[in-house]
Amino acid sequence: MSRRWFLSGAVLVTVAAPLLAPSPALAAPPKPDTITIDGEELDEAITVRAKADPELFEAMLSQVNWLSNAKGLSTSPKADKLGRKYTVVVRVGDQAKQTYDLYPLAAGGPRAYRPGKQPDKRRTTNAWFYGRLNMSETLRAAGVPLPGKPESLHGGIGGGERVFDEDTLNPGRDIDKLLTDLREVLLLNGAVVLVITLGLAGISLLVRRRAR
Template sequence: MIRRVRRLLAAVAGTVLATATLALAGPTAAHAAAVGAERPAAGVDITGDHLDQPLRLRADLHATEVSAVLDQVSWLGRTGQQHGPQAADLGPKYTVVVLAGDVPTKTYDLYPLAKGGPRIYRPAKQPDRSKTLAGWFFGRLNMSETLRTAGVPLQRQFDTLSGGIGGGERVIPDDALDPGQDLDAAMSELQRLLLLNAGVMVVITAGLAGIALLVRRRTR
């Protein structure tokens, strides 16, 4: 009798723990599976100001340039700012389309000369029909030079930071930052995490209550 109760307790506890683990790790695992399923980028197409024809860069012929362009957009997070600079402050626009084979998968609008620092706009509508949130992001400081090296007709930029890491002047002015929007996005993510944790605790509590009730009935 005692052995049967112990086995039953172990089975129920294992089920509860497995459910909790899946609830916490499920989104991450799903995301990892999706990332793993993505095909490596075969190249990029670049269109924009003063480009009569698209720049068609392929990884087998322009590996360095393709890698550098992808580095400009591969780090973007899930949520960006909802509003970008005024149109007059954006400067020239260059659209980068990422290809897997000959199939477009992602698209981004790059503004290397935007006032306050390079900007990136990620449209919600993507070529691969993936669910993506539209948003604005600050770009890397070397965006202009990266695009110029790839063949975009931009003047060479010498306004890099001086003095090494931590040195130099502030490139992005204080009035270009919008901490309110970033705080709203962070609070939204925190709320989702708290709700998920609360759901897991409810499942665990219910499982433990069921175990206690079952043990009480078996031991009478």
């Protein structure tokens, strides 16, 4: 009897094992591991790989990964205000999955464009977005020849401090200027009070003469 139950249990386990195994369809999709950046002034496309430089790869991915399902702007920017265009393609292995156009030098701040036709055939729409403020710094770190800015960040992507001129951080000079301005204001106010006083005195003298 026990042997029969043992055999029955073994048969049930054998039959149920494929059903209990995780379905390939439910497995997590592979993560992007390569990003390419292309532009008119680039001799060849720049490739950023997750294995070779994970920090830079994540910084570049953060510039575009939020664009896939985001709602775009209601109006499109003017073409002559966009500046240089850089096409960023997100890949998994050799397969392109997403593509976006970045405009780091656009007037009024960086812009990003999502084409409705994506390499992975998913359904989406053409849309414009305001890009991340550190777009220029991230692209420059990847090797894109963008002009530097005085207020650019130092110390790595997303970190560091702003660079100020020494004169900007000179408290003695600022106090002297403040005292000079204050003295000029007091002298001006004193002159105004003196003019008003003389005017009132003249009016009072004139009224007294007429009263006689």
